[in-house]
Amino acid sequence: MGRWVPGARGRLQRAAMELYAERGFEQTTVAEIAARAGVTERTFFRHFADKREVLFAGQEQLSELVVGALTDAPADLSPLDAAARAVEASAELFGERPDGPRARQAIIDAHPDLRERELIKLEGLAAVIAEGLLRRGVPTAAATLAASSAVAVFRMGFERWITDDGDDRGLEELIREALAELRAVTR
Amino acid sequence: MGRWVPGARGRLQRAAMELYAERGFEQTTVAEIAARAGVTERTFFRHFADKREVLFAGQEQLSELVVGALTDAPADLSPLDAAARAVEASAELFGERPDGPRARQAIIDAHPDLRERELIKLEGLAAVIAEGLLRRGVPTAAATLAASSAVAVFRMGFERWITDDGDDRGLEELIREALAELRAVTR
Structure with missing residues (x-):
């Protein structure tokens, strides 16, 4: 077991993002990320x-935020509104400014294997939301559809958020806008 | 190409499905698939x-069916109804009985890398539907959301179809049922 270095995780993330930007994702090695973060490779692999x-x-953390939001959402909220609250809660994780998320x-987007992994993570997010809805007593079909709809509006909101088009609205607001559009499409 | 009488491609597919069922996916080699289909490995790689x-x-073929359905759909159909027609059209590809699709x-489901590949294919299906909707003059946001909604109802209908629960309804009908449920969830 490597030694526990306080803040190592955050430093490794920052170092990795810097190196990926500077020299490209493929060209960056774990050894370089660890060196820039001032930790050993062993510490890197403790975290990632x-x-x-x-x-x-x-x-x-995303799963935790989503589960928390579903637990806290008023009982009389519709499954889709509860699911939307869950993905809106994710905004906290991404911060105020879209620059970091945009670079990430x-x-x-430039690497097919990373795209695949991202799709798996989004599937996982939908599964966590569906499970949270089941715990709220929502029937399986409605839970599944509300969860996948919420992930779709999250993706649309997120994409708009990281698009550099002079629109200064926050992620939460853009997710809510996408939800309204989804409702218009399915009406 | 395109004849229903199985040529090498169809024979390879059938041989592969038989071998995957008999000895498992990992244990099956391309050489074995080619041998059972009575063709060379080189022929296998010409097709797959x-x-x-x-x-x-x-x-x-799925993309072709989907594009065709979107082209044929009445101009006054809503984006979601047109997208649903597109995924309903896919039923033709899967045949009457769910046994083959269930085995597949x-x-x-038993292999994470195949699940990843499947997610990519579903993403591709959503993209093809969205593009078809754009050609119908649907705005980007509505096209994206209608396409992802249609894929969600396709997945739900397909899952119900291949579940062996004594429900004899066809894939198309189950997709339409899922669409009605989606509408209820987003109302």
Whole structure:
């Protein structure tokens, strides 16, 4: 077991993002990420399975935020509104400014294997939301459809958020806008 | 090409499905598939990139069916109804009985890398539908959301279809049922 270095995880994430931007994702090694973060390779592997996983490091917190939001959502909220609250809660994880998430997404979009991994993570997110809805007493079919709809509006909101088009609205608001559009489409 | 009488491609697909069922997906080699189909390995690779792709061989026909359905759909159909027509049209590809698709899905579900590939294919299906809707003059946001909704109802209908629960309804009907449920969830 490597030594527990306080803040190592955050430093590794920052170092990785810097290096991916500077020299490209493929060209960056775990050894370089660890060196820039001032830790050993062993410490890197205590925190991440590989250099891809650094890009998806927020997944666990994302699940926690989503589960928390579903637990806290008023009982009389419709399944879709509850699911939407869950993905809106994710905004907390991404911060105020889309610059970091935009840089991260550019790396993912440029690599088919990272795209695949991202799709798996989004599937996982939909599964976590569906399970949370089941716990709220929502029937399986409605839970599944509400969860996948919420992930679709999250993706649309997120994509708009990281698009540099002079629109300064926050992620939450853009997710809510996408939800309204989904409702218009399915009406 | 395109004849229903199985040529090498159809024989390879059938041989692969038999071998995957008999001895498992991992244990089956391309050489064995080719031998059972009575063709050379070289012929196998003329039709499929690898033994995974045999499981996703219908993707091109699926795209064609979907594009065709979107072209044929009445102009006054809503984006979601047009997208639903497109995924309903896919039923033709899967045949009357769910046994084959069920066996195929069991193999995919048992292998994470096949699940990843399947998610990519579903993403591709959503993209083809969205593009078809754009050609119908549907705005981008509505096209994207209608396409992802249609894929969600397709997945739900397909899953119910291959579940062996004594429900004899066809894939098309189950897709339409899922669409009605989606509408209820987003109302």
